[in-house]
Amino acid sequence: MNYNAELVSLNELVPFPNHPYKVDVNEDLRNLQHSIEERGIDEPLIVRRVNEKLQIISGHRRFLASKLANLQIIPVRIVDLDDDQAAIILVDSNLHRRNVLHSELAFAYKMKYEALKHQGKISDDITSYQAGTKYKTDTAAYIAKQEGTSRMQIYRYIRLTNLNEGLLDYLDQGRIAFNPAVELSYLSKRQQDILLEAINDLDATPSFSQAQYLRQLAKEGKYTGDIVYDVLDELKPNQKEKLKIDMEDLKDYFDRGTTPNEMIKIIKESLSQYNSKQNSKKEENDLER
Structure with missing residues (x-):
């Protein structure tokens, strides 16, 4: 692989098709955008040439943040990978970032599972884990060993890809x-x-x-x-x-900036005082009878 970084136009870059990770314009992405505006991109994107374009393998968030920062060129490392190799690197480059969603893990494991199966290249030390296993090598067990989990958990995550949106x-x-x-x-x-x-x-x-x-x-x-x-x-x-109460209905009764938890505490205290007064009135009425 050629890891020499070079500068290319953002217009040359295209995302990896059907990649499993969501790239949303949220607070984290905005922070990345501001970091890029101030210091530039620390780590070049990993890309490969596909149909006269550069397909992103690793760096979709950096790509979007760079667009938001109005960059015209971006550093990349162009590598020579087939579809399966690219899919595996794409999945692995994002698996250990923080706050990975269940749905992202599900489609990531499925993508890696299918790529490894297509390659037919599983480490020799991963063998059948139970009687009746269909393959001589166990792809789910191989992924599980890398991720520090069980083969069944990998299968359970892949099952989730059958859920509707x-x-x-x-x-x-x-x-x-x-x-x-x-x-x-x-x-x-x-x-x-x-x-x-x-x-x-x-x-x-x-x-x-x-x-x-x-x-x-x-x-x-x-x-x-x-x-x-x-x-x-x-x-x-x-x-x-x-009991569900819309916080919007209560805002006029609290100071601005009062949190929902603080509102609940105040409501409980007020109800406690109200209950005490009601009990006192009841006792007075009983004494008058």
Whole structure:
């Protein structure tokens, strides 16, 4: 590989197709933009030549931040890689950054898994981990060893790529937990759409046991919209009924800058005082009788 950096026009660069990592204009990207504006790019992007363009393998965030910083040229290292090699390097270059989303890991592991399978090059020390393993070498185990996790966890992450966009978003937001999400990934696209509609209507997400039940219903051909609504409408174990109050409705009663937690504390104290006064009045009335 040729790692000699050179300067190229941003117009020559194109993103890697279907890469698994989200590149959003958020606070972190803005901070990177400001850093680039002040000091330039510390680490050149890794790219390869594809159809007279330079395809980005590593550095999509730096590329977008550079565009926002109105740079005209950018340092890159041009490497000679085939599709599988490029996919593996792209995945590995981002796996260990902070705050990687569940959905990003899912598509990253899938991309690396497929690239390694296509190459057919797995280290010799990775062999079959259980009776009946289809391949002489175990790609998921190879990735798991690199990531410090289990082969089953790699498979579970790859399962998540079967979720629709809405359920994946709820997973990334933490509204749906990882284990229920894996169970839901076995539902068909139509069944997932029905579930997503019910989640939005009821403002409720399935627990692990509920997700397992929905998966079993689908397997038995008993999955219907009415049943999904009934399942989600059940009170989960240890679930407490919650009173929802829009913070916008309370802003006139608090000083500007009061946080939601501070509001809750003040409300509890006020209710405690109110309750004490009500009890005092009740005692006075009882004495007068």
